[in-house]
Amino acid sequence: MEKKFFDKIIHGGDYNPDQWINTPEIWDEDMRLMNLAHVNSATISIFSWSLLEPEEGVYNFGWLDEIMDKLHANGKEVILATPSGARPPWLAQKYPEVLRVEENGIRNEFGVRHNHCLTSPVYREKVRNINRMLAERYKNHPALKMWHISNEYCGECHCELCQQAFRDWVKEYYHNDIEELNEKWWNGFWSHRMNDWSQINSPKNRGENHVSAMKLCWNRFVSDSHISFYENEIEPLREITPDIPITTNFMRMYDGIDYQKFAKKMDLVSWDNYPAWDKGRNEEEALAVAFVHDAFRSMKDGQPFFMMESTPSLVNWHDVNKLPKPGMQELSSIQSVAHGADSVQYFQWRKSKGGHEKYHGAVVDHVGHENTRVFRDVARLGEVLEKLSGVVGKESNSKVAVVYDWENSWAVKHFCGFNNINRNYLGECIKWYAPFRKRGISVDVIPMDADFSKYNTVIAPFLYMLKDGTGERIKTYVENGGNFVATYLTGFVDKNDMCYLGGFPGDGLMDVFGVWCEETDSLPEGMKNTASFSGKDYDVVHICDIIHSKGAEILGEYKRDFYAGMPAVTENSFGKGKAYYAAFRNDGDFTDDFCKMLIEKNSIAPDCGITADDGIEIRKRGNHIFIMNFSDSAKKIALDKEYTNVVSGEKISGETVIESCKYIIVTD
Ligand code: GAL
Secondary structure (H helix, E strand, C coil), rough: EEEECCCCEEEEEEEHHHHHCCCCHHHHHHHHHHHHCCEEEEEEEEHHHHHHHHHHHHHCHHHHHHHHCCCCCCCCCCECCCCCCCCHHHHHHHHHHEEEEECCCCCCCCCCCCEECCCCCCHHHHHHHHHHHHHHHHCCCCEEEEECCCCCCCCCCHHHHHHHHHHHHHHHHHHHHHHHHHHHHHCCHHHCCCCHHHHHCCCCCCCCCCCHHHHHHHHHHHHHHHHHHHHHHHHHHHHCCCCCEEEEEEECCCCCCHHHHHHHCCCCCEEEEECCCCCCCHHHHHHHHHHHHHHHHHCCCCEEEEEEECCCCCCCCCCCCCCCCCCCCHHHHHHHHCCCCEEEEEECCHHHHHCCCCCCCCCCCCCCCCHHHHHHHHHHHHHHHHHHHHHCCCCCCCCCECCCCCHHHHHHHHHHCCCCCCCCCHHHHHHHHHHHHCCCCEEEEECCCCCCCCCCCEEECCEEECCCHHHHHHHHHHHHCCEEEECCCCEEEEECEEEECCCCCCCCHHHHHCCEEEEEEEECCCCCCEEEEECCEEEECCEEEEEEEEECEEEEECCCCCCCCEEEEEEEEECCCCEEHHHECCCCCCHHHHHHHHHHHCCCCCCCEECCCEEEEEEEEEEEEEECCCCCEEEEEEEEEEEECCCCCCEEEEEEECCCCCCCEEEE
């Protein structure tokens, strides 16, 4: 399948000519350098509102006209940003309601960026207005190819407008029935029964912060507020430029917004990729980033995404900003493309002369010319990307999915009980994803309400909270022949964080898994139990469910403590499929061994026949195979037939070695 917005890999990034308004000769130099760097696109005007509208209703588009024209004359595609991510001082001064109120109830002063109320009608109107002006002005400009909405939406506001909007949101969620609210928030506990919607406030340390159902509602509300803020932003753009695709840049697995829900409103997903390549844990980081890429790719059914930002060298916001190893940024960019990115973009094109980010990596350094290591690396990568247009638009077709669900991540964060300090939902999902990636098997990362039917195997680690209908959907999937794997603390609560009665896992899942979880044990740091599986012993750490088989076959047992001899791993035949329950957490080889069993049993083939030493990632996209070495040493790979090296054009077969931080891309 294919979904294309361009016929080439977009190579470019955040370009801030507005910072150089008084030295326009720099603009011409930028064009020369962009051509040298094989850059074909620029994302502009992200933080330029104070230049575009220096006084209320007074507009200054001349500089932007000139830049758009220059970029076009130099063959660059323009991704034009809307400027809501940072507002001009006059706007905040005249309309203080646009500024955010923190959880402590104090309104922020003007400063930094973001920092805006999500509800303020004045801010929404001002944003709509400037966006309309931009759309009207550039609707026919040939360089305009995509809208970049705002920048990294995030945060929350606790002002009175937001409190009222929250109350309205809750009222609608609970069908305008305060008794339903009392029931779903279990307000009989600690005498919290409400008799008026006005008694609802946002969660705060100095107020209510122990009602997890309410905190879940707040998360949903804040997330929906960002989405509706975005919808407000794009209204004039959809009207005036209906054919220009729209995106906004996400931040890794940022948990303040349900990205899986938000993505449905976007034409394509984009995200800002800042791996910590400077921390000496490159293999681990490469695994985590692979997972994130796959999550973003899966948000629109496997459709390619944009990597909207990355640094061409270092960042400035770690405690200590070490330079990554040479080759790492190139490898990281190639990994993005391998996983479905149709762009490699940087923050930033040129280092600013002043301001907070002047020491952040950029393609063009303060020295100003092209004779730098970083510039040469970017230019070389640009040449490689020009040879990869064959992958543009190519989607993936995975047979395996790992469930990572934003709402569940909130629920896992909020509940109080069992092991309150060693709970790592994302880490557990990555742990179950790793065995497939290691074997070159493509994995989708999906929410719990995605379509399971296209997968041979679905793994849902720590699926603590079940959205409406999830139990039934898992049941149908397994009945029809699917393999579903669950772990400890599965199906304990519904979407209001209310426990299922009658035994865990709830919502009908006891039958599907053929187990009943009677108790859950938590193990303090350093304390372990042991579980057996397939003739091997594994450490049980942090948490484990004590389960009884109610018809499931027992594949492994606990070996110590009062629950020694009780099931730890089970398999239940249900309809045409199998439902597995892995009741404990292990930080060693268990997931790898268990998934190996699943892969063999279900004949899940790797995406290609190339094999490699551990430490190498192999990923197939279209007919391109990306073989990447994130480890610290050279690794061997074995090609099962003759391939063509896409970069050199040479034929390649047999065994070969890939040095640390290097990659090869081949086609058959
Ligand atoms: C991103 C942001 C950019 C820039 C960059 C620095 O999160 O969108 O504007 O600040 O970080 O790494």
